[in-house]
Amino acid sequence: MARPIGAVTRGTTNPNRLRRMDRWIAATHAAALRRADDPLAVDLGYGAAPWTAVELLTRLHRVRRDVRVVGIEIDPERVAAARPYEREGLTFAHGGFEVPLPGGRRPLLIRAANVLRQYDEDQVAEVWGRLCARLAPDGLLVEGTCDEIGRRHVWVALGPAGPRSVTFAARLASLDTPSDLAERLPKALIHRNVPGEPVHAFLRDFDRAWAAAAPYGALGARQRWIRTAHALAAGWPVLDDARRWRQGELTVRWEALAPA
Incomplete structure (x- = not known):
């Protein structure tokens, strides 16, 4: 072999x-x-x-x-x-x-x-x-x-x-901000989390939408995440819907985050 x-x-x-x-x-x-x-x-x-x-x-x-x-x-x-x-x-x-x-x-x-x-x-x-x-x-x-x-x-x-x-x-209960996930970006993206790169802009907007959805936190982290996802979908090509968001997931088209 x-x-x-x-x-x-x-x-x-x-x-x-x-x-x-x-x-x-x-x-x-x-x-x-x-x-x-x-x-x-x-x-x-x-x-x-x-x-x-x-x-x-x-x-x-x-x-x-x-x-x-x-x-x-x-x-x-x-x-x-x-x-x-x-x-x-x-x-x-x-x-x-x-x-x-x-x-x-x-x-x-x-x-x-x-x-x-x-x-x-x-x-x-x-x-x-x-x-x-x-x-x-x-x-x-x-x-x-x-x-x-x-x-x-x-x-x-x-x-x-x-x-x-x-x-x-x-696991939403352990998440302070969505950008906490940056340290788990795949190898193709982890070094691209810098100003000027799409993934950096996305995580910035993710955090902003999360902060704006803070009042929904009173209903639980899941409801806050769902509201955040709805807001992100207005400006980013989000591919999934509330059925997946309830699981603490959010999926975006690759082309939107691909290295510049």
């Missing part, structure tokens, strides 16, 4: 860390999962323990009972440690950004959480291109970053043709 493409990550992982990302995937990608002839998902770079792959299978099962998940890790010792957790619908394999799958299968989903954090910004486009090229025609790549226990998370969703959207998600 050729040497896997990529570098070993720190491997930090915790149970339930990726619940917000998984919940969003299960909701927004459900139609594609249901109509797929081969409902295959990949948890790329799952880390030192297999919890996130196990949880992804459980959450996608609610959408499609015959979904299959392959956890792929570049560190062979992590793959060996995960093998006892294999079960019907869940396997583990050694590999990297080449996404090795039997028979050249093309996954309907690749989830790469907290993988590109250690890479340079100028490496992101190449990795995205490589992963998108491996997707099935209706496939989705979800790449992003979260904190250690999954309270704050930002991810980019990409299709075979490239990036589509950016989603901000948080």
Whole structure:
């Protein structure tokens, strides 16, 4: 076997860390999962323990009972440690950004959480291109970053043709201002949070809308977030609606936040 493409990550992982990302995937990608002839998902770079792959299978099962998940890790010792957790619908394999799958299968989903954090910004486009090229025609790549226990998370969703959207998600009770999420921006955006860049302007407007919605805080952080999202949608291409906002999420078209 050729040497896997990529570098070993720190491997930090915790149970339930990726619940917000998984919940969003299960909701927004459900139609594609249901109509797929081969409902295959990949948890790329799952880390030192297999919890996130196990949880992804459980959450996608609610959408499609015959979904299959392959956890792929570049560190062979992590793959060996995960093998006892294999079960019907869940396997583990050694590999990297080449996404090795039997028979050249093309996954309907690749989830790469907290993988590109250690890479340079100028490496992101190449990795995205490589992963998108491996997707099935209706496939989705979800790449992003979260904190250690999954309270704050930002991810980019990409299709075979490239990036589509950016989603901000948080446990609202722990959020002081939306710009607190800046430290969890994906690698493609985290160094762009400076004046003159679209993502900086967006987070500025996000904070302003949050401050203006302060009276709604008396009804709870969720109502304040929903009001904030309504206000942002007047000036930014927000793609979702109150059904997702109630979950502490907000999704914006990629082109609006892409680096200048």
